[in-house]
Amino acid sequence: MTFTITWYGHAVLAIETGGFHVLVDPYLIGNPAAAITPDKVAADFILVTHGHGDHVGDTVEIAKRTGATVICNAEISKWMAAKGLKTHAQHIGGGYHHPFGYLKLTLALHGSMLPDGSNGGNPVGLLLTTLDGQKIYMAGDTGLFGDMHLIGEEGIDLAVLPIGDNYTMGPADALRAVKMLQPAHVIPMHYSTFDVIRQDAAAWACQVEQETSAKVHLLKPGESLTLSPIPGMREFAEKQPDRF
Ligand code: NI
Numbered sequence: 001m002t003f004t005i006t007w008y009g010h011a012v013l014a015i016e017t018g019g020f021h022v023l024v025d026p027y028l029i030g031n032p033a034a035a036i037t038p039d040k041v042a043a044d045f046i047l048v049t050h051g052h053g054d055h056v057g058d059t060v061e062i063a064k065r066t067g068a069t070v071i072c073n074a075e076i077s078k079w080m081a082a083k084g085l086k087t088h089a090q091h092i093g094g095g096y097h098h099p100f101g102y103l104k105l106t107l108a109l110h111g112s113m114l115p116d117g118s119n120g121g122n123p124v125g126l127l128l129t130t131l132d133g134q135k136i137y138m139a140g141d142t143g144l145f146g147d148m149h150l151i152g153e154e155g156i157d158l159a160v161l162p163i164g165d166n167y168t169m170g171p172a173d174a175l176r177a178v179k180m181l182q183p184a185h186v187i188p189m190h191y192s193t194f195d196v197i198r199q200d201a202a203a204w205a206c207q208v209e210q211e212t213s214a215k216v217h218l219l220k221p222g223e224s225l226t227l228s229p230i231p232g233m234r235e236f237a238e239k240q241p242d243r244f
């Protein structure tokens with residue numbers, strides 16, 4: 001089974017794993033970098049990292065059309081449920097075995113107020129262990145924090161990190177994040193959507209590859225990365241439920 005992740009611009013990610021479509025932070029309407037429209041995108045589950053408009057985006061419309069379950073913190077879950085959506089609430093440090101894999105919410109240093117001013121709880125990052133045992137860390141909007149060491153201890157196959165600066169980590173701190181996380185692969189996101197977060201991602205990629213062993217994948221909006229599982233990894237994962 002392969003794992004495919006598509007970057008649709010800004011912080012929008014679409015994952016295909018285990019036969020499921022998992023959409024993350026679907027901000028498409030109003031997103032100058034969006035490479036798909038809300039009426040076309042597939043979703044069985046929608047993960048929302050925090051309440052800001054450039055992450056909640058078109059979640060309500062897409063979930064109503066597709067019937068997707070929205071997975072997010074308890075405060076945003078309550079807000080989504082009040083709009084008639086199916087939700088699954090989790091919180092930081094908590095993991096759950098969803099049909100597409102084991103999803104744990106992680107710390108993120110940021111804000112989370114919802115677009116209408118409602119309390120969006122705490123922002124989160126996402127740590128997904130696929131059914132094959134691949135570990136995908138999607139940091140969400142966050143500043144650098146030392147506990148990325150703890151996340152790195154889990155053995156990260158792919159890290160998706162913001163590099164835009166101003167609202168989140170910039171390139172220098174994102175490089176420090178890669179050094180703490182030690183992922184095999186990195187995708188940068190949350191940059192160059194707007195002038196205030198414009199960055200030279202190619203220069204960043206060169207520096208990361210010079211100073212770490214991570215491989216950087218510079219996707220254009222709409223492009224995908226596919227990771228093949230290590231043979232035997234799924235069997236290994238199934239034998240070690242506590243570890244995964
Ligand atoms: Ni934000």
Ligand code: MN
Binds near residue numbers: 052141190
């Ligand atoms: Mn954002």
